[in-house]
Amino acid sequence: MVDLNLLPWRDRLYHSKLKRVTGWFLAGILVLTGIGWGLMQHWQQQLHTQVQRNQQLQQEVQHLRHIRPLQRVLPSPKLEIQAGERVQKTKMNRSLHIKVVTVHYAKALDLAAMIKDKTNGLLSRRGTVTVDPRTNVLWLEDHEEQLKKLLAFIKRLDIPAQQIVIEARLVNMNQESARDLGIRLGLIAPSKLGTESNTLPSNGGRLGLDLAAKPLEATAASIGLTEALWTTQRLLDVELSALESRGKAKVIASPRLVTSNQIAAVIESGEDIPYQEFSANGTTSVAFKKAVLRLQVIPQITAKHELMISLVINQDADSGKRVQGVPIISTKSIETHILMRHGQTIVLGGIYQQDHNRQNDQIPFLGDLPIIGEVFQRKQMRTRHEALLIFITPRIVGS
Incomplete structure (x- = not known):
């Protein structure tokens, strides 16, 4: 098949020149566009560098660039x-x-x-x-x-402080009576001392209580602790009254104290022992030393409506000895912190006292004879061991 070009030769020449001019024009536009884009990128980079160098702020709002000093924008x-x-x-x-x-x-x-x-x-x-x-x-x-x-x-x-009533019983009894009382009131195993239980063992109506009776070799610093429910307090009163009537126990004091939350309540009973005190200029004066039984209780009501009780117990007594006329005070003390519920009874023990009595009886004249005089003599040695037991029962007023 033959392609015949029927256009005149002048028209063919015109079309050929038009194609060449169009190609040159498009090539020029591409070259100028590339050069302009490169110049634009270089200009933006230069502007950014200059702005940073002069500590200025550049913002673009509606295709317009605003350049201002930072001092006008950021507060000094x-x-x-x-x-x-x-x-x-x-x-x-x-x-x-x-x-x-x-x-x-x-x-x-x-x-x-x-x-x-x-x-x-x-x-x-x-x-x-x-x-x-x-x-x-x-x-x-x-x-x-x-x-x-x-x-x-x-x-x-500005709110009223809660009040706490603290009932205390301070009882002196010999260790055998204390041990018997613990057995009669329902002895709890020694391993349970100081622990808390929600239930008490069935003891035929007796009080679930351990008086922490210690052996004779126990030291005065030891302490026994247990708890009892407040509903058995009448039974405890009956037992203590019975022991006291038989001469086996002596209730020293039964104070009832009312105090506010976290305020100390103090009670003491005893005597002031006088003695002469000499000053540097030779004058004398009378001074006193306390020999008292002192009980200090600081209750604190917790967020769970329980009671954190701080107890300090001191038993001071005259030892009968003197140093340059100044009496020597025998001191025994207990200090403890106990977490209790309302109406529970805590029993504290561990303050012991030993009395040694020696008694000699003889027939006059015959008891003084050598060798055979002992036949007409009678010697007795008595040792008495006493324990101080403290029963503490706190109650929150209004509970």
Whole structure:
């Protein structure tokens, strides 16, 4: 097949030139576009470098580039300080309000000390607090917002303290009687001492109680501890009364103390032993030393409505000995911390006393004869071992 070009030779020449011109034009556009793109990238990089060098900020908003110094955009420390001072002046210019608060249960002096403490942040710079101890009144002066915080703080702390009644029995008895009492009241295994149980063993109505009777070789520093339910307290009273009537026990004291939460309750019974005291200039004066039985109880009510009891018991007695006229006091003490429930009875033991009595009886004249005199003599040695038992029963008032 033959392709015949029927166009005149002039038209063919025109079309050939048009193709060459179009090719050159397109090539020129491509070259210029590449050069422009390269220049644009170089220009943007140069601009970014220059902006960073001059510590300026570049922002593009609606296809427009804005270049500003950073000082105009970021606040300087000086400007921040000035702004803070202006805010503080604004607060200072606000009016102060006065509120008089009567404190009902807490001490106004204690509340004022906590309010004035700067670490609590309860008072502003212009705020003041004044106390009248006689009427237990607080005079508050501060901004309205700060007064609201102060009133909420006082309301939270000004609440009545819970009261605790502590019943104690201090009983002196010999160790055999203490051991017999423990058996009669239902002895718990020694391994259970100091532990807590929700149930007591069945003892035919007897009290589940261990009086922690120690052997004779026990030291005075040892301590026995157990617990009993408050419903058996009448049985305990009966047993102690029976022992006392037979002369086998002696109830030294049965105090009942009422104290507030975390406030110490103290009771002591004994005597002050006088002695002469000499001063450096030769004058004499009379001084006293205490020989008392002292019981200190500090109760604390826990979040679970239990009682953490801190007990300190001291039994001081006159030893009968003197050093340059000053009496020597024999001291025995127990200090312990116990977690109890309301109405439980704790029995503490471990304070022991030993008395040795020697008695010689003889027939006059015959007992003094050599060799055969012992036939007319009678010698007796008596040793008495006594233990001090402390029964503690705390109760929360209103429980």
